[in-house]
Amino acid sequence: QSALTQPRSVSGSPGQSVTISCIGTSSDVGGYNYVSWYQQHPGKAPKFMIYDVSKRPSGVPDRFSGSKSGNTASLTISGLQAEDEADYYCCSYAGSLSVVFGGGTKLTVL
Amino acid sequence: EVQLVESGGGLVQPGGSLRLSCAASGFSFSGHWMIWVRQAPGKGLEWVANIKEDGSQKYYVDSVKGRFTISRDNAKNSLYLEMSSLRAEDTALYYCARDYSWLQADYWGQGTPVTVSS
Numbered sequence: 379q380s381a382l383t384q385p386r387s388v389s390g391s392p393g394q395s396v397t398i399s400c401i402g403t404s405s406d407v408g409g410y411n412y413v414s415w416y417q418q419h420p421g422k423a424p425k426f427m428i429y430d431v432s433k434r435p436s437g438v439p440d441r442f443s444g445s446k447s448g449n450t451a452s453l454t455i456s457g458l459q460a461e462d463e464a465d466y467y468c469c470s471y472a473g474s475l476s477v478v479f480g481g482g483t484k485l486t487v488l
Numbered sequence: 489e490v491q492l493v494e495s496g497g498g499l500v501q502p503g504g505s506l507r508l509s510c511a512a513s514g515f516s517f518s519g520h521w522m523i524w525v526r527q528a529p530g531k532g533l534e535w536v537a538n539i540k541e542d543g544s545q546k547y548y549v550d551s552v553k554g555r556f557t558i559s560r561d562n563a564k565n566s567l568y569l570e571m572s573s574l575r576a577e578d579t580a581l582y583y584c585a586r587d588y589s590w591l592q593a594d595y596w597g598q599g600t601p602v603t604v605s606s
Contacts, residue, residue, distance in 0.1 A: 381532070414592040416533070423596040424525075424533065429588060467533050469592070475538065475547040477591045479525075482532040 382407065382468055382480035389486040395456040398483045400468030401449060406478055408449035412471035415444055415453045418482075419464045427466075428453060455485070463487040490514040490595045492584050497600030504574050508600055510567040510584030515595075518542070518562040521587035524569050526580035527599070536582070537569065538591060551577075574604045 383401040390396040400407065400415075407413055413431045416424035426435050428444035431451065441457045451470070455462055468480040496508040510522070524536040537548045537558040546558050557570040567584050581601050585593035 410590075412590040412592060416593075418533075423583060423598050424593075425596075426588070426592070426594045429592040429594075430590075435588075435594060469533075469535075471590050471592075475545065475591070476549070477535045479533045479535060 380478070382470060382478055384466075384468060384480040384483045386481070387484045387486065389488055390455075390458045391488045392458050392460065394458050395454060396458060396485065398453045398455075398466055398468075398485070400451040400453070400470075400480045402451070402470055402478070403449055406449075406470040406472040407446065407451050409473065410471045411446070413444065413446060413451040414469045415442075416467045416469065417462075417464045418467065424467065458487055460487050490586065492586065492595055492597035494582065494584050494597045494600035497582060497602045499603045499605065500574055501606050502575060502604055504604070505570070505572040506574065506602060508569040508571065508582055508584075508602070510569075510597060512565045512567065512584075512586070515586070517560075517565040521591070522558075522560060522567045523585045523587055523591060523593055524558060524567075525583045525585055525593070525596075526578075526602075527583070528577075528580040531580075534580075535591075538587065539567070571602070574602075576604050578602060579604050 415428035432444040523538045581599040586595040588594035
């Protein structure tokens with residue numbers, strides 16, 4: 379049950395695109411198509427942004443997209459906006475009815 | 489509107505016990521797996537436990553096995569986390585969350601803080 383690996387921080391200017399990686403193993407990210415992403419603003423609860431690797435819940439802007447290649451999942455945010463500045467966490471099903479989170483990535487909008 | 493409201497957190501001494509509750513409303517509680525996730529101060533999210541719709545299956549992260557018990561009362565639309573033998577490293581904000589599918593959580597409460605300290 380080791381945490382997934384995410385960069386500690388990423389940054390981008392308004393209007394640009396950024397990609398956050400999430401590196402796991404064949405026992406979690408690589409083994410299942412149940413990767414989700416959460417956005418967390420300071421002092422707030424996490425918000426459900428992506429599920430099943432690349433699906434967006436209702437109400438999430440299409441600027442947010444998810445993908446996966448092998449043991450690495452990615453979240454791409456295009457057309458960056460100031461309100462996108464937050465912490466982002468990936469999460470993967472890891473078998474045996476368990477999940478594992480990434481360590482989190484702080485996104486700074488310059 | 490889906491709402492999850494946690495309660496029961498507080499300050500407890502090492503080795504002590506605490507029972508967290510999560511009151512659910514706005515959806516069919518008995519139709520969803522439920523999850524507890526915690527976040528230590530300044531740290532990331534950590535899955536703690538989850539429970540099947542009817543309470544018949546329960547799963548825990550290794551670090552809490554044998555010390556924490558997840559349960560639910562579908563008649564009261566409530567989720568619980570019984571915590572015992574608490575350690576300093578259990579200090580965190582504890583969130584309850586609703587499972588959308590395969591432990592992907594679509595709704596979260598605001599969390600209840602637990603501090604383990606002498």
